[in-house]
Amino acid sequence: MSSLRVVRRMFCAAAETAAAPVTASRWERLKNSKAGVWCRSLVSDYKEACREMVVGAWKRPVKASVYVTLLGGAWACFHTNPDQSSFEAALLERSNQLGLLSPWIRNATSDGHVQSLVKLRNKGQLRHASLGLLSLVYRADYDPDTTLYEAQCSNLSVPWRELLQRMLDVGFIGHWWILDSKMKDYDVNEEEFKHLPAHMQVTSPPSVQEVERSERLHKESWLALTVEEEEKETNVVDRKEESIGEESQIKALKEEQTQA
Template sequence: MSSWRVLRRALCTAVETAAAPVTGSRWERLKKSKAAVWCRGLLTDYKEACREVVVGSRERPIKASIYFSLLGGTWACFYTRPDKQAFEATLLDCSGQLGLLSPWIRNGTSDGHIQSLVKLRNEGRLRVVSLGLLSLVYQADYDPDATLYEAECSNLSVPWRELHERVLDVGFVGRWWVLASKMKDYDVNEEAFKGLPAHMQATSPPSVQEVETSERLHKESWLPLAVEEEETETNIADRKEESVGDDSQMHALKEEQIQA
C-alpha cells in the first residue's frame, strides 16, 4: 500500500511539472541545470585550492620551495627517462668504440659485458620495462616471436620475484648507469700490466703543477730558437780567425811553390 502511494505521488509530481509553464530563456535553464551547478562547484573548489597554495607559499616559502623542487625533479626524471631505442643506440655506440681498438688494448670487463649484451640483443632476449621515473633492462629466456611451448606457456614464465636477478642495467636521468660504469677505461687492458711491480700497476692522476709544467714546456717547444748577441759575436770572431788562418796557409803554400 505504501509503495502504491509513493508511486502515485511521483506520477502526480511529474504531471504537475510537465503542465507548469516554461519560464525563462534557454540560457537561464542551462545555468540552473545540474551540470552547470556541478561545473560551478568544481571551479570554485579549484579556485580555493589555488588561493590556498599561493597563501601557503607566502607564509612558508622554504616548505613551498622544497615541494616545488621535488615536483620539478620528479617531472625531470620522468621526462628524461631513457627507453629501449636509447639503450640500443648506446649499446651500438659502445660496441663501435670497442671495435676500433685492437683486442690487445680492450678492457676485458668492458668487452665481455658488451659482447654479452649484443648477443642477447641479437637473440631477441633483451627486455626494457618502464617504472615511471626509471627504466630497467633485463634478460628473458626466449624471443617474443618464438612459438615454443616453453615460451608461450604462462605457467613457465619467470616470476616477478626473480626479476632482480635478471636486471642488466638501470636507466635514470637519461643515462644507463651499469653500461657507463662497465665502459670506464675501456681502452686499458689490465691484464697487460699484471707482470709489473705493485707500485707500477696503480697510477695516480698528475697534480695541477705537473699539468701546468707540461703545458708550458709544450708551448715553449713551438717557439723559435733565440740566439743571444754574445754567442753571435763569438761565432763571427771564430769564423774570422778561421778565415785568416786559411789565408795564411794558402799564402805559405804559394811561397813554397814559387821557391820550388
C-alpha cells in the first residue's frame, strides 16, 4: 500500500508539472516586480510632464521665454556668485591702488573704507555668507581661531536679524558693489577744493564742439611747420617791425616840429 501511494504521488507531481505554464524569464519577473512598476510609472510621469511642457511652450511662447530667461539669469547669477577669496583679492587690489597715490590726493571716503576693511581682515573679523544668487560680507565680533567662550559658543554667534547692520559689502554677478562705489574717483581729494568758490567747485562736462576743437588743436600741435608757413611768419614779423619803425619815425618828426 505504501508503494502504491508513492507511485500515485509521483504521477500526480508529473501531471501537475506538465499542466503548469512555462515560468517567465528574469527580465519579465523584474518588470512585473514592485520596483519595476514604480520605475515604469516614474518614467511615464516624466514623459508626460515633458510633453506638456513642450505643448505649453508652443501655445504660450511669451510665457515660456520669460521662464527661460529667469532660469538662465538665475543660473548665471549662481555661476558668477563671488566667494570670500575674490573679495580679499579685490580688497588687496584696491588697497594697492590707493598705496600708489600720495596721501594728499587720495579720496578720504575711499581711503577710510578700504582701511577699515583691511583692519577687520587683519583681525579676522570678516565673514562671508553665500545666499546662492548673491553673497554678503559682514563683520563678526571675534576671530574664528579665538579660544574664548563667546567666540566658540554657537548660541552667542551673530544673529540673522543683525546681519543687515553688520553688512559691509554685497557680491553679485562677480562684482562687489559697495567696494566699487566707494572707489569711485579714488584719486580726487575733495578736501583740496572745499575752499574754492561754489561756481569753481562744480564742473560741467565739455560740449561736443569744445572736445572736437581740443582734439583738432592737439593734432595740429604735432604737425611740422612747412617752409611756406615759416616764410609767411617771417614776412608778418618783418611787416610788424617796419610798421613799428615808421610809427617811431613819425613820432620823432612830430616832436621836432613841436619843439621848433
